Amino acid sequence: MEDMSYWKEVWERKGNGNTTCLEELDGYEDTTADVKEIAKQIVKELDIKETDRILEVACGAGGLAQYIKCGEYVGVDYSSSLVKRHIELLNNSVLHGEANNLIFKDKTFDKVFCFGAFHYFPNQEYAKQAISELKRVAKEAIFIGDLPMTSHRKEHLLYDKNDFKDWKITDGYYNPCRFNVSLKLV
Template sequence: MDNKWREIWNRRKPVTGGLTGDWEHIYLELKRLNGYDVMGEGIPLNDFLNFHAGLVELLDLTPGKSVYEVGCGAGANLFLMQREGMIVGGSDYAEGLVETARAVIPNAREMGAIEAAEIPTDEKYDAVYSCGVFSYFPNHDYARRVLERMLEKSTHAIGITELHDRTKRQDYLAFRRANIPNYDERYEGLGRLFHRRDFFEDFAREHNLSISFPPLEMANYWNTPFIFNCFMYRE
């Protein structure tokens, strides 16, 4: 995947004391490391928790079930899921973020610095998901390879959130240019992959999966108007 994005993510390190204290403090620091600090005044804890509750429900997760995250970053989602009694595993291509994830989730079944299209599939999980990562992929062929791996690794549910909507590409770019000075110069060479729903519908049809595009929204998140979510389930 894009080396420029990898460099950016590998520069993100915890602030002093960011990984100590109560779980809420740690969770918010992990979310910051995962990129939820780039615009505005940040997202309140309750908004994150409401989104998380919806994600867990859509993945059919309950205590004792297993879940793997592709592109887990610093491990914010898995940190919370493990607290709730799930068996967790994950990976990310940014070694620095994986180091943080290992520190806060020492009991993860798997945790590695791996390209999304190369995740190992020997270990199976009830659900496999990815949050906000598919937009960083270089192309749709790569995205399809990741979906194939996710399907092979899961026994029931696949979830992909924060997919940038191809039909809203121009609105997204106009918003970013209006809110980030010198946007085109600052983001030159940093690609953003936009998706259509029929790409995922075709994949679901080919693999005999049920599919839905639920309105799993995060309040006060600037990106919400430009994204959609996709969940698939084995029949």
């Protein structure tokens, strides 16, 4: 899939719906994902401290954010309706933007993470640009989670663990056909 119009429409529609359930807004309603446990694992993997400045890329309506305790949380998402819902429901600082073109200065955040979004990207070039941006705005570490090796949907972008040789690779948190990667920058 070379553009994201299909997925943008899906996420805009979700954000414009009537539910206030964060898991449903963020697309976990038909999965076995335990969002609270996923957030706990990300906090552990990145060693997020209560003084850290954290950026979540592709934050959606805040399903994970509700469980992240840190000094300052900022979220970015390409769905304007989900950004609006996130702010309404959690009162976090959330901006509308693309993962491959973050508006922040270099090394603005202690730690940066993105979970459950890379398979919605249009192509590998976009994914590489997004990884570059995550690295650019992070001081200490980045985490990318839920990267699919196979999928039941032809619209999902797939990944290969061999493309992350310099990264720490861990098994997916709820799906054995997915994996996570993290990278310490200091």
